[in-house]
Amino acid sequence: MHALIIGGGIGGLAAALALHRNGWQVRVLEQAPAFTEVGAGLSIQPNALRALESLGLGDRVRAHAVADAPVGIRRSDGPWLIRNDVDRITRRHGPWLTLHRADLLDVLLQALPSDALQSGVQVRQVRRDGTVIHADGTCTADVVVGADGLHSATRRSVWPDAAPPRYVGYTTWRMIVTARPVEGSVETWGRGARFGYAPLADGRVYCYAMANARQGTAVGLGGLRRRFAGWHDPIPEFLDAADPDAVLQHDTYELPDLDTFVAGRVALLGDAAHAMTPNLGQGAGQALEDAVVLARILEPARTGGAPVAEALRAYDRARRPRTQKIARRSRRLGEMAHRTSASLAFARDTALLMTPPSIIARSMTPVLNWTT
Ligand SMILES: Cc1cc2nc3c(=O)[nH]c(=O)nc-3n(C[C@H](O)[C@H](O)[C@H](O)COP(=O)(O)OP(=O)(O)OC[C@H]3O[C@@H](n4cnc5c(N)ncnc54)[C@H](O)[C@@H]3O)c2cc1C
Structure with missing residues (x-):
């Protein structure tokens, strides 16, 4: 069975690896001349690390990272508004890492067969029957994964009525x-x-x-x-x-909620499906979860036990509610953080000061307690 992955960012490479490990023939089409990430850091929270561990990459990722659960939030003139109990967060949820994006991308790239990776190929159109039209021609696959980010060409082709970011x-x-x-x-x-x-x-x-x-x-x-x-x-x-x-x-x-992440043989993943504000530091984490779940759910389709479209519908049911809920939570956090009125900012700061660290640690549970 062949899977074509459009986009070689964190989500696309993780999906390619998850499918490759399950016996799929994979091919990644990336429009950029090389597989690269921007020069910035990335937090890999416990749920994201569990996804990477299930791809066999936990140790390699940890080798490039600092383990540092968030210490807290300060006011612009210095006093702490929230001081987290870092040990409690780590004990409750597991390690919380920060690393350079390029290091994560390298770890993913090195785990994939080099002949599966094709850069400098821009996808122009995708059809729900698995046909992909790109700069060098046309190809087909049993499954097409649109991991082509915020402005996804896959989404624009197959979901022409979806609201833009x-x-x-x-x-x-x-x-x-x-x-x-x-x-x-x-x-x-x-x-x-x-x-x-x-x-x-x-x-x-x-x-x-x-x-x-x-x-x-x-x-x-x-x-x-x-x-x-x-x-x-x-x-x-x-x-x-x-x-x-x-x-x-x-x-x-952010991407307004889609009604479905799948259509025919096509599935959206990562930012293409659910681009969210960065306030919770969960966008890449959710893409990694998507990748692991997609490969697991497609297993019956690979072995002939279920049609691809049916397996993809199960992926949509498994991933859409969770990712859209996390996106909403991230948006609300941003709204609170970006208050401009002095009285609303004061009320926010007072509420933060009165919130015990144990409540903060517990409130993270629904996001961080994901397991494979
Ligand atoms: C400021 C900021 C901070 C963030 N911090 C964090 C954080 O700390 N932790 C976290 O988990 N997340 C964080 N995120 C979110 C995270 O960066 C994204 O969710 C994640 O990178 C999405 O990965 P992706 O592979 O889905 O998409 P992308 O990284 O956008 O990758 C898409 C790929 O597809 C390629 N592509 C696009 N169109 C085509 C086409 N037509 N044909 C072929 N290839 C194509 C692109 O070139 C690109 O390589 C942050 C985001 C921002 C903006």
């Missing part, structure tokens, strides 16, 4: 800096803006910032330094240490 009102910057080492990941909330940082295994620090902005507003490092001047240490120091050419800025989008 929606801008959520804030833009995001990411950068990796060489600066004083940090001991854990911390986020700081102000009014309509946030800053976060986390240690990487090589001693550098992964930083990100988010601020309310009109869609398409480009702000360089100078503007970012001005926006976060006066925030507590070490935020201005990290921004001073940043390389202006290595700061990434992306507007933040």
Whole structure:
């Protein structure tokens, strides 16, 4: 049985690996000239790590990562709003990692046969019968996995009436800096803006910032330094240490809920199916879960025990409710974090101050307790 995977990001490569390990002939078509990820960090939370472990990659991923459950949330002038019980979170849920995106992509690439990977091929159209039209010709497969991200060509072909991605009102910057080492990941909330940082295994620090902005507003490092001047240490120091050419800025989008992730022989996976705001740090984690579940659910189809379309419907039932719920939760967290009115931000900060760490640890359970 042949599976064609469109898109060689984290989701597509994980799906290819999960299917390959189950005996599928896989082929990944990636439009970029090479398989690469952006220069930023990524949190791999306990559920995502379980998915990677089931792909046989747990140790290799851990070797590139720092284990650092989130320490807490601070106010822009410094005081803690939430101080997590990191040991309790780790005991309850398992290790919480941060690593460089490129390292995760490399681990996935190395686990796949090189002849399954084809870069520089842009897919133009996909049909629900498994036909794929790309820059070099046409091919067919028993299953087509659309893992081609937020602006998925697979989704546009097979779900022509689906609503396009929606801008959520804030833009995001990411950068990796060489600066004083940090001991854990911390986020700081102000009014309509946030800053976060986390240690990487090589001693550098992964930083990100988010601020309310009109869609398409480009702000360089100078503007970012001005926006976060006066925030507590070490935020201005990290921004001073940043390389202006290595700061990434992306507007933040989410995908309105789809009615189904599958049609005929085609399944959507990762951001193509459920692009979500980055507030919970779960987008890649959900793509990894999708990959593992898809391969497991397709097993009867591979062995001739069920039609592909029927197996894919089971994938939709297994994945859509969970991913859409997590996307909603992520959106609500962003709405709370990005309040601009002084009174609403004060009410938010007061509520956070009064929330016991045990409640925070428990509230994460439905997201983090996923098992294969
Ligand atoms: C600021 C920010 C911070 C984040 N932080 C985290 C985090 O800490 N933890 C976490 O779990 N998630 C995080 N996420 C979410 C995470 O990055 C995404 O959910 C994840 O990368 C999605 O992977 P994907 O493979 O589905 O899509 P993508 O990474 O978008 O990959 C899609 C691939 O398909 C290719 N492609 C597109 N169109 C075509 C085509 N027509 N033909 C062929 N190839 C095509 C693209 O080139 C790309 O390589 C964050 C997101 C953002 C924006």
